[in-house]
Amino acid sequence: MITGAAAPFHCPGLCGRSMNGKSRVEKLAVFEQIADAFHILGHLLGLARRSWEPAPAVAEHQWADHPPPDGDDLVAMDHFRSADRQAGGGRLYGAVVRHLSDRVAPRLVDVSSGPRVFAAAAALTEMAGWMAHDSGHDDRAAQHFARALPLARTSGDLPLAAHVAASSSHLALQIGDAAGAVGWARTGLDLTAQGPRIPALTARLNTMRARALAVAAQLTPAARALDAARRDLEGVAAADHPWLSPFDAAAPASESALILRDLEQYDQALTHAEQAVALREAGRARSLALSRITLVDIHVRRGDLDAAVSAGHDLLSTSPTLSSVRVVQQLDELRRLLEPHRSYGPVREYLVRFDDARRARMLLLADLIPPSPGGATA
Template identity: 75%
Template sequence: MDRPSPDPREVVAGLLGDERLTTACAERDMGRLFRILNARGVSTRRIAAAADITQGRLYEYMNGKSRVEKLALFEQIADAFHIPGHLLGLARRVWEPPPPAAGHEREEQPPPAGDELAAVEQFRSADRQAGGGRLYGAVVRHLSERVAPRLVDIGSGPHVFAAAAALTEMAGWMAHDSGHDERAAQHFTRALPLARASGDLPLAAHIAASNSHLALETDDVAGAVGWARGGLDLAARGPRIPALTARLHTIQARALAVARQSAPAAHALEAAHRDLAAPQAADHPWLSPFDAATPAGESALVLRDLGRHEEALSHAEHAVALRAAGRVRSLALGRISLVELHLRRGDPDAAVHVGHELLRTSPTLGSVRVLRQLDGLCQLLERHREYRPVREYLARFDDARRARMLLLADLIPSSPGGTTA
């Protein structure tokens, strides 16, 4: 006699501390989630019925032939299996217990630093796949409900301030990715004194680099250079972390290149490459990784602004080759750079070839930043409309853009300048 299929909610409840389940949720890989439940004895018929999908579609997800993309379906799955909203980058679900009321005293020890580090890693992983627009609210709620109350606890140690700084900086990046640069600046401004209060100079330098990036994105070139120099000063006063100083030198090089200061920009870029070639220290717990693909992509932008398009193309191709498929936003930004460089070099055929790969970017990627860069790329392509392959590509591009705009309508800022029409 067959054993009855267990209740999927009970199975999920027992797996909420399991790294395999939390990673699947952070990466929004519902096929992997369904395989985990099936391996724990939940029948495919019961999984499909709970998620309100056909068994045929379920098998497509489980076999990796298709992925869940629609926000409504993620919410449906969260509610069907009682997966807490923050694990999938969603708002708190109606069935989740409310946070403790303000002023309600509990005799609990503050969670260890490892808990906040795990939260940072989960948010960071989900952000790479889904984009900051879908996760911003969850990060802000986590800060206000879990971290901020501990900042006023007299027994809290420096790690609490470091966690608050790292999560506040992350919220800033997600606001920037959502097209809300003023809000991003507010988060970065709040993050720096928290990092200083923790005594973590590398973290403070890392936040200075984020301020520099945002200043450059908002056309404050002098501010970008100033923040990069300030970050290098902070980094010099703390433990040596070559990847951190490489990031600061790279953003400084970008700002100097935009300012048409060719020699200083080239020197800063050389300094970044020297740091990357140096023996690397162990990863700092609160700093987002500066892997090999990131400096390659940034170097391409610096060299592009310096007019060295052939060198820029080599770095851009290297960056895309190194990017894992799970880094959806970074891969899209890298391919946008590649298309632009091919056009600047007068090779529209190569631009169209990479452009078709770009169209496969998930239309639900919650990144207004990517959407704006795609619009800028479209304007460049329009200059080559008389060339038939470009004209045919633009027709497909317009169709994909309309679909993307509909799917991201809830994220696109409505204020003037929020995005192009």
């Protein structure tokens, strides 16, 4: 591990835990299943070469003499991103941090590497931040995002820097800092004005600004920011950028549902929430779960408890092995929203099934979610 300004990576907590006996074997099996399901090269998850991998062109002991090209960083990021969408970030966070420490950080001090290695470091550090957030460690996520921004600036990739600012805006909103979320969105928009125009990126930033303004009850500015995001995406083909995660059709639908919900425009919010679920059903288990949570939430706020219960049953079928603490937290918020309606029979019956499903999920996530005070599992 390098130190000083060129040492933006560390691995406390999740990847620093020792694993012994049965727990080590179980976790190893989980990583092997993830690697084989998503064809992630074994070394990216700290595993031996998988049986389906082609023979390596360069032996491991030669790595220091033959550092990987930028394309290998992109391949690694694509593999991690694909697995994260389906399996959640909880069990991948340590692998991404190890990849940063072992494969990327040493090249930051190599004068022959060039600026693109800083872009790779920024993009993967931002990804580690999202995985930390998905694991319930928002303080660690903020640290990763704070490290990613100067790396992106050093690379000269202003869209990537704006992308990191959008992630910081999202995190600020999640921890209840609406003013900070607006500030980060504006920072990102300022950066996009200095670089090549990528409509999907400005749409994401305007959407985050709209969400924060809606939470802050700034209704008119929020509506204007949402309109700006929609204009960004109208009739414009998505620009290709190697490091940016896509802001596809489902993403603005999902975010619009949340914004309109916070603006108490529930009928419009419902339309977008249903669209987001339909667009997510083909993949992305975590996004589908979050979209279904939003759909149930909006039905409850509209007073349509039968629709909420119907959508809620679909929600409980969403990937119970998903290693996302963020999903668990939002499920708990949804349960609190439903609890006042327990006197209605279908809701009461649903909550029984909900609690059973939650207990099963918590057993699968026991190594990711620490016990709450008093010894009970959170």
